[in-house]
Amino acid sequence: MTESALRVAYVVAAESDPRSAWLTTRSILRQDPPPAGLVVAADVLREHAFAGLSEPARSPVLVEFVSCRVLGIGPRYMAGLRSIADKADVVVLCREGTLFRPDHLAELAALFGRRQELVGLMQQAGSVRRMTSDAGADQNILDESLSGAAPDAAPRAWLAAARRSVAGALRSRSLTASMLAVRLTSFRGLSLSEFGTGRSDFLSFASCLDRLRPRGRVMAGASAKLVELRYGDDQRQARRAGREAFLSLSRFRGEASSLVVSAPAEIGRLLAEAVAAIVSDPARRAWALDFMRGMRDGLREAGLRRK
Amino acid sequence: MKSLVVFGGDIDGRVAPYRDPAFLAALTGLGIELTIVDLGGVGDPDAGRRCEVENVAWTRLDPAGWADPAGRADPAGRADPAGRLGEIRRAVGADVVLTIGPAPALAPAWSVRDVPILHVVVAGGPVMSGVGLLDPCRRVRPSLSSIRGHVARRASRRVAAVLGSNRADIAGHLDLGFFPSARFSAITGIPVGARAELPPPAERGSAPALSLGYFNPEHTPASWNFVKAALRDASDRGCEVIVAPDPGVDTGLRRRSDRIRILAEADASRLVTGIDVLLVPFADDVFAQPIGMAAASGRLIVAPDFGICAELLDYGRRGMLFRNGDQLDLRRKLSDAMTMAAGQSPFRFDAAAEIIAAYGPEACAQRFLAAHEQALALHRAPPPAIRSAVPA
Numbered sequence: 001m002t003e004s005a006l007r008v009a010y011v012v013a014a015e016s017d018p019r020s021a022w023l024t025t026r027s028i029l030r031q032d033p034p035p036a037g038l039v040v041a042a043d044v045l046r047e048h049a050f051a052g053l054s055e056p057a058r059s060p061v062l063v064e065f066v067s068c069r070v071l072g073i074g075p076r077y078m079a080g081l082r083s084i085a086d087k088a089d090v091v092v093l094c095r096e097g098t099l100f101r102p103d104h105l106a107e108l109a110a111l112f113g114r115r116q117e118l119v120g121l122m123q124q125a126g127s128v129r130r131m132t133s134d135a136g137a138d139q140n141i142l143d144e145s146l147s148g149a150a151p152d153a154a155p156r157a158w159l160a161a162a163r164r165s166v167a168g169a170l171r172s173r174s175l176t177a178s179m180l181a182v183r184l185t186s187f188r189g190l191s192l193s194e195f196g197t198g199r200s201d202f203l204s205f206a207s208c209l210d211r212l213r214p215r216g217r218v219m220a221g222a223s224a225k226l227v228e229l230r231y232g233d234d235q236r237q238a239r240r241a242g243r244e245a246f247l248s249l250s251r252f253r254g255e256a257s258s259l260v261v262s263a264p265a266e267i268g269r270l271l272a273e274a275v276a277a278i279v280s281d282p283a284r285r286a287w288a289l290d291f292m293r294g295m296r297d298g299l300r301e302a303g304l305r306r307k
Numbered sequence: 308m309k310s311l312v313v314f315g316g317d318i319d320g321r322v323a324p325y326r327d328p329a330f331l332a333a334l335t336g337l338g339i340e341l342t343i344v345d346l347g348g349v350g351d352p353d354a355g356r357r358c359e360v361e362n363v364a365w366t367r368l369d370p371a372g373w374a375d376p377a378g379r380a381d382p383a384g385r386a387d388p389a390g391r392l393g394e395i396r397r398a399v400g401a402d403v404v405l406t407i408g409p410a411p412a413l414a415p416a417w418s419v420r421d422v423p424i425l426h427v428v429v430a431g432g433p434v435m436s437g438v439g440l441l442d443p444c445r446r447v448r449p450s451l452s453s454i455r456g457h458v459a460r461r462a463s464r465r466v467a468a469v470l471g472s473n474r475a476d477i478a479g480h481l482d483l484g485f486f487p488s489a490r491f492s493a494i495t496g497i498p499v500g501a502r503a504e505l506p507p508p509a510e511r512g513s514a515p516a517l518s519l520g521y522f523n524p525e526h527t528p529a530s531w532n533f534v535k536a537a538l539r540d541a542s543d544r545g546c547e548v549i550v551a552p553d554p555g556v557d558t559g560l561r562r563r564s565d566r567i568r569i570l571a572e573a574d575a576s577r578l579v580t581g582i583d584v585l586l587v588p589f590a591d592d593v594f595a596q597p598i599g600m601a602a603a604s605g606r607l608i609v610a611p612d613f614g615i616c617a618e619l620l621d622y623g624r625r626g627m628l629f630r631n632g633d634q635l636d637l638r639r640k641l642s643d644a645m646t647m648a649a650g651q652s653p654f655r656f657d658a659a660a661e662i663i664a665a666y667g668p669e670a671c672a673q674r675f676l677a678a679h680e681q682a683l684a685l686h687r688a689p690p691p692a693i694r695s696a697v698p699a
Contacts, residue, residue, distance in 0.1 A: 117477035186620040216474030
């Protein structure tokens with residue numbers, strides 16, 4: 001199938017923040033060419049919070065809303081996939097809070113059209129946009145995040161690029177927003193396992209890629225076309241996030257023989273990111289310390305379970 | 308459009324479907340002028356003569372001295388397949404070179420210059436065993452196979468596009484470092500020749516006597532050990548088991564039951580005619596033909612969930628899939644299939660029409676034509692502009 005004939009649709013798993021979900025859907029509706037469909041999937045208990053998402057936008061694409069009676073992120077993705085399966089050839093799965101630059105769809109369609117053996121592609125956000133209390137109106141946030149401007153101003157361009165590449169290498173992938181694009185004809189009979197850490201589905205998507213691998217080629221990597229939104233006040237959750245990250249990585253190592261991610265390397269990356277935050281950013285010191293304490297809690301809990 | 312088609316490797320197995328006269332006729336019918344060259348390594352020297360198609364020129368480059376089909380030695384006195392292929396290409400004025408076969412056998416053909424080269428990958432082959440000449444991480448030691456693989460990998464840099472019957476085989480080659488400069492890849496399918504000409508399974512009376520066909524033309528002791536228990540289960544359930552060809556390794560199964568019939572030859576059409584369920588042990592292009600014939604005539608198929616088998620059976624919608632290499636799962640799925648066949652509940656009624664539509668000679672030829680046109684368009688397009696490092 002040629003790239004022009006490929007139909008690409010998006011499934012957004014909404015969790016708890018209508019503002020993030022709104023920004024994500026609006027970034028998808030800005031794609032040129034427009035997507036073949038856009039589905040927002042939410043738990044039936046939180047359905048009311050996302051009622052405003054399907055309001056008409058200046059786009060030919062209708063935002064479809066799906067509520068899922070089974071709790072969990074995996075069932076939400078599968079409900080979205082089922083609702084859009086007959087409209088698309090390639091489906092992109094992501095959580096709320098992931099922003100797509102306007103040429104993301106065109107690039108994805110070209111890649112899947114040119115590489116017909118490609119069955120799955122996972123991308124992590126190449127940059128992070130911090131949401132603070134003075135972030136301004138949503139429309140401005142969207143414009144600024146998607147404009148492609150360098151997130152940090154450095155005196156020299158090469159210094160900024162080096163800083164970004166070091167930060168990208170050290171950034172833990174299991175805490176960075178990810179998206180999974182699958183070719184639907186090759187996805188038949190599969191489902192998503194859940195290894196989530198609250199903010200990212202990296203481990204779940206990696207496990208899915210492992211199961212897709214016998215069916216064709218899979219690829220993974222960071223993409224500059226993706227931007228992750230992070231709220232400034234998430235350090236209240238740092239300890240819990242550290243514990244969940246450690247436990248899900250332990251479980252992932254036990255249940256899957258991953259070709260995409262190595263759990264020990266990822267734990268090392270999590271620690272490196274926390275140490276880097278402590279050293280370089282005094283404002284995030286409390287967050288990083290709490291996160292490391294959470295990881296220690298996870299380690300103890302895993303030890304107790306083994307006993 | 309003129310295409311120089313180069314066959315290499317074993318024509319009786321994985322390459323044979325692409326030499327099907329119906330497929331070649333469909334290609335010429337779409338306006339592709341074919342000149343076919345059999346490279347060294349081709350098993351049957353008379354295959355070209357037997358597959359003669361109108362308006363298709365055949366040439367055989369003999370591996371011993373690269374003599375031409377008339378038996379004359381190379382006039383230039385060279386044992387240089389690449390040079391001979393280049394001469395043939397210039398003589399026929401081919402716009403595209405299409406190579407079909409295992410990578411090591413076709414490495415000489417990839418040195419042809421000035422035209423885009425398309426390669427059709429086939430399953431397996433010795434090249435898949437090693438990644439590099441010496442790869443300590445994967446415990447690969449230098450061997451003849453790995454050296455041939457390395458040479459082929461270096462030569463494959465000239466290939467402009469990769470075609471194949473299924474995604475898994477193309478991905479396997481790319482993951483091993485083949486075809487790094489390929490600008491696109493396409494799933495062209497494999498012409499399975501399914502024409503629904505076989506009779507449907509016979510109506511059963513009150514006492515069903517099912518028959519199970521096991522097809523494996525490339526029999527090995529390992530493959531026999533893999534399916535032995537499943538065949539024994541079927542035999543114990545009162546099913547007639549037809550094996551093609553004679554395994555000749557384990558006669559215990561034959562002694563235990565008189566319901567084992569062994570065909571002297573691995574003839575897919577003869578096997579499929581008399582069975583209700585077809586068992587395919589591994590995912591390989593050699594099984595595409597029997598699967599197509601069995602599906603076209605309404606037989607149930609049990610095959611691994613990998614490669615060409617999974618794609619022909621649409622990931623389980625047109626047949627029963629077991630986990631590739633899982634003996635226990637094979638026994639379970641075969642048992643389910645026999646129960647289903649006894650109840651005369653075919654897996655999917657329109658599988659025949661779907662497979663013929665997707666893998667018939669005409670459908671495959673259309674996809675080959677599209678790949679030819681895309682490769683030519685990319686070849687003729689101007690190269691991308693190089694951005695100047697100096698600001699204007």
